[in-house]
Amino acid sequence: MALGLARRGVPVRIIDKKEGATEESRAMGVHARTLEFYRQFGFAEAVVERGMPAEEIRFRAGDLDGVGFSLRAMGAGLSPYPFMLTFPQDEHERFLLDRLTELGVDVQWGASLEDFVDRGDDVEAVINSGVSSERSVHAYVVGCDGAHSRVREVLALGFPGGSSDQMFYVADAFVTGAANDVLYLGLTGDGVALMMPVRSKGSYRIFGLVPPKLLAQQSIAWADVREHAESLLGFTVGQINWFSTYHVHHRVAEHFRVGRVFIAGDAGHIHSPAGGQGMNTGIGDAVNLSWKIAEVMRGRADSGLLDTYEQERLPFARFLVATTDQAFKVLVNDGRVAQAARVHMVPRIVSTMMKFALSRRLFFKTFSQTRISYRDCTFNQGKAGAVRGGDRLPWISTAEGDNFASLQSLSWQLHTYGQPASGVVEQADQLKLPVYRFPWGEAAEHAGLQRGASYLVRPDGYVALALGPADSADQLTRFVERRHLDVSQPE
Structure with a gap:
């Protein structure tokens, strides 16, 4: 902020x-x-x-020990940062x-x-x-x-x-034998634990569900959950740097x-x-x-x-x-159906889905928050191609560079892809609105942009107004004036 x-x-x-x-x-x-x-x-x-980029999620659940899926470049073509960073x-x-x-x-x-x-x-x-x-x-x-x-x-x-009625724990620890770029998820009928790399080789964050039999204790220490956590994850945990318990709200x-x-x-x-x-x-x-x-x-x-x-x-x-x-x-959840789903269904279903490009793209868009849209806010308007007002500006990259570079100005700007509709650039010039023109190509088409369309981009990289090639150019000026905006480049 x-x-x-x-x-x-x-x-x-x-x-x-x-x-x-x-x-x-x-x-x-x-x-x-x-x-x-x-x-x-x-x-x-x-x-x-x-x-540290996370390269893989690996399950340890029932007979599925070691099954998982790759996170490497999962968002390739969707973002300049197609990975999850720890x-x-x-x-x-x-x-x-x-x-x-x-x-x-x-x-x-x-x-x-x-x-x-x-x-x-x-x-x-x-x-x-x-x-x-x-x-x-x-x-x-x-x-x-x-x-x-x-x-x-x-x-x-x-x-x-x-x-939640359940109690969870979190610990920072040194772990022997684990890969330094893998997220490990251990699932059994009576528990769940996640381990992810933190700072350097051998250093990990461990999250887990406190076993129900321990909940009656006045306080819970790492020693109380250690055996359970090591069994879930399949690794020996060494020095503990920090440990805490909490409830989820x-x-x-x-x-x-x-x-x-x-x-x-x-x-x-x-x-x-x-x-x-x-x-x-x-x-x-x-x-x-x-x-x-x-x-x-x-x-x-x-x-x-x-x-x-x-x-x-x-x-x-x-x-x-x-x-x-x-x-x-x-x-x-500790119900029998939930326990069975956790151990036998979740790892299989997720691992299978991640073999398909469409599922991988959806997974990345959802977890990376690149899918967030403000279409329902009336401030944002228009549609051009698959892009609507309120959507995050789709990222495209070509040999000449990418369309996110200009966003570092932190200001309003107009993006055009291919030959813009007549009068749009002139309207922008009258508003002293910076214009960035990108050639039409496969990357723009694949991203859902429309040939000849113009997109008024907000200072946060979301599209405020999407104008198709057949839309009237004066919609740009009307949009700005009705919202009492100054879209010129700040001095």
Whole structure:
């Protein structure tokens, strides 16, 4: 959030009640859509260099020991980052903090939000530094303050949902004999465990379901679950660097915005860890909101643009929580049918499906979040080829380069593929809208773009308006004017 604002020249203040950056690895997976956002900020390659691409998922279930499927280049042709990256949250957070420091933004650690009042034209906040309280005035407040969000509490927003009765554990450990680029998933009738590479050779993150017989204990340590975990995964676990237990919750806030105050990330939605979607979804919230606040703050859009944050992100959060919760239940439920499905059906069905290109593409699009679309938000309009307003701009790459390079400008732009319709480029010139023209070819056709079409691309890389070759060119100007947008290149 702060990077998205600071990169656009918007002053920002960050407070965090913690005394410093996260020290546990916690969230691990960095998906393709997040890396695409990071490329816009100019540091995706640095993240990839620091992380570890996962090459394979391997099952250990019943008689299917060793069966799995490859993750290598699963998204080839769909994204410049056709893989899943593991990058521990503590290193990830420090990396982003360094990028903020480069922009002259520092985090005020040990400071907490006590209260705030939305006064219509601004927000007055009461901030406790740990020594004293102060009142400060801001244009907007964004609560990225987690599942126990103080911002959400002050707004009196409901957080409906539920919690799992089961208990789970997580550990960072050194493991002997495991491949350093493989995700191992152990499944039995009485348990499930996932192991994934973390930082260096031999270092892994282990997630698992605490055996029911241990739930009556007042506290649970690694020693209590070790034998069960090693049996599930088939490896000997050595030194443990971190261990914790937790319950899985699934909740979505009633709203993501009230006046000048917003919530994002875990403050707005929490769900099962299935698919590693949580952190990536929070980053998606921040990207979506930060460019909109920046456009309003710089006088390039009216405040109505901010309404689209909830319109676009809340439906996705609800969908995500529902789907990840169902997928998680298949893996961890303790009923006889669920146990049989977990051991005998899931590995076979998934491994078989992943042999087909269509299934692999769908799997990648879903888990990488490149499939996320805002078609249902009325802000976005039009259709050209398979692409509609609200869709992520499809990625194409040719010998001359790719169509995502220009997105690093973090600004509005018009993309044309092949010879554009008469008058479109002239309309763009009148709006001082940057135009990027791409030759028509097999890559564009395969991506679902339309020959002769023009696409108005938002600062976050989503299509705002799709114009087919037969559409009137003045639709571009009408779209911009009706939404009170300034789509010129910022100075």
